[in-house]
Amino acid sequence: MSKRHVIELAVNGDQHVVPVTATTRLTEVLREQLGLTGTKVGCGVGDCGACTVLLDGEPANACLLLALEAEGHEITTIEGLATHGELHPLQRAFMEEGAIQCGFCTPAMVLTGKALISKNPNPKEEEIREALAGTLCRCTGYGKIVRAIERWQEYTKPSQAGKTSGDEHVVVGARLPRKDAPEKVTGRARYADDIRLPNMLYGKILTSPVPHARIVGIDTSKAEALSGVKAVLTGKDVTDTLYGISPARYDEHVLAKEKVCHVGDEVAAVAAVDEATCKRALELIDVEYEELPSVFDPFEAMQDGAPIIVERFKNNINTRVDWNFGDVERGFEDADLVLEDKYEGNRTYQSPMEPHCAVSEWDGDGRLTVYTSTQVVHYVRYQLARLLEIPQGDIRVIGTHCGGGFGGKAGLNPLEILSALLAKRTGRPVKMRYTRSEMFHHGRGRHKQHIELKMGMKRDGTITAVKQRCVLDGGAYSSFGIVAVYYAGAMIPTLYKLPNYKYDGFRVNTNLPACGAMRGHGCPHPRFAFESLLTDMANSLGLDP
Ligand code: FES
Ligand code: FES
16 A cells, blocks of 8 residues: 655645645546546546646646645646636637637647746747647647637637627627537536546456457456455356447457457456556456467458458458449440559547546446447447347436547447446446557557559540449458448549449458548548549549649
């Protein structure tokens, strides 16, 4: 047990006496002890700046600061910026310049801006961008944030909403702040990790360290014996019902039953009094794996004899799309120029600023409430009802503010079902949240795509035929992949007149983490390929692309 110290912290003009250890971070004191949840944790390791507070007026990463180091300094959090109920002009500027989207970065952005204008009331764009360099936003593109800081002095008076129209009854063309902007700019907006319920436990997931293996045995006895551990679940404790997005391709177990299919596959879950105890318990779970051959390349995975990942299917082609209209071969014959090329679009991950989090609680009548940072509450509710075998009417899913999702927070997340199961087993509310690195293992990012494209064109630029073949690396499970592989082909004819088109799509399972929905559901890579080839065609024919 680490030695406790009692320190006095000056936060937003108030003195607080708090117990800490030598390793307690300032974010923990602010969020967990003082309830000042406007200070966010996006990475916990000093990379994202979401935890920015002012320390004697200077921006500081509260996740890197030990609480002991903060003693004797004046700390300002977003909750301390408004005075006597009046927003700071910079807060009003953020609201009215449209500088807020998901709002997860907003407290940090506002405080960083505040530190800058306190020293330099008329900062230039480069100075603002320099000041914001350590504070990341995944939603806004920064333009409006920079503009809000540049124009803060125009917002010294209360609401100027609608000022662009000049008529209070005209809303079309008027600039209107988001409805939730006041909550987000003051730190009052509650994200899933800001929910704290009485008697709450924490949960963590043990994941597979190997890409493909049969589970020979799991011994949880040492973890269960650890002081502070309240429950341990493995595959034998959960339903055999599979889940996913499309009923035809439900292929995921809540926890691995017989085998794991990628590094990061969920194997066991623990609930304990705090996350540190959860992590110690996970280290005490012994899993014996018998490793199986793995495949990481979709072309190899399509070959005969490749290791089969989902055993009830006879090969690794998860989804096949064969779609065409007109006569492409005839179209190529009619063309003055035919070109073809290959393109590759990589795997990427959404990386929303807010890590996933879910908090579950059962009432005495067997009804469940789940607070979650989901994009789609009805998917979560539907899948929970299937997996828990209770009516949807007994489940309430509360979508908290969502700190960015971009497709990665659509569909059921392991945290939602496992926090519900652990809460049921322990009879206490359970919070589960990912660290930034866990997000990469569990996230459902953009598919890698291998694209072969052929196009025919007449001298005047008329397209006569297009043929496209896409191979998508889907990773171990289906997730939203059925949509991605369909859209990869179906969206190509939407922008141009194509009389003849043929699309062959293959989404292939590999032993990598599953891909899912991300901004455009499979469309951006083929669109890049199409526009690239179109430009090459135009240049070859001496046309303006
Ligand atoms: Fe502190 Fe990311 S820098 S949470
Ligand atoms: Fe900046 Fe969402 S508004 S991360």
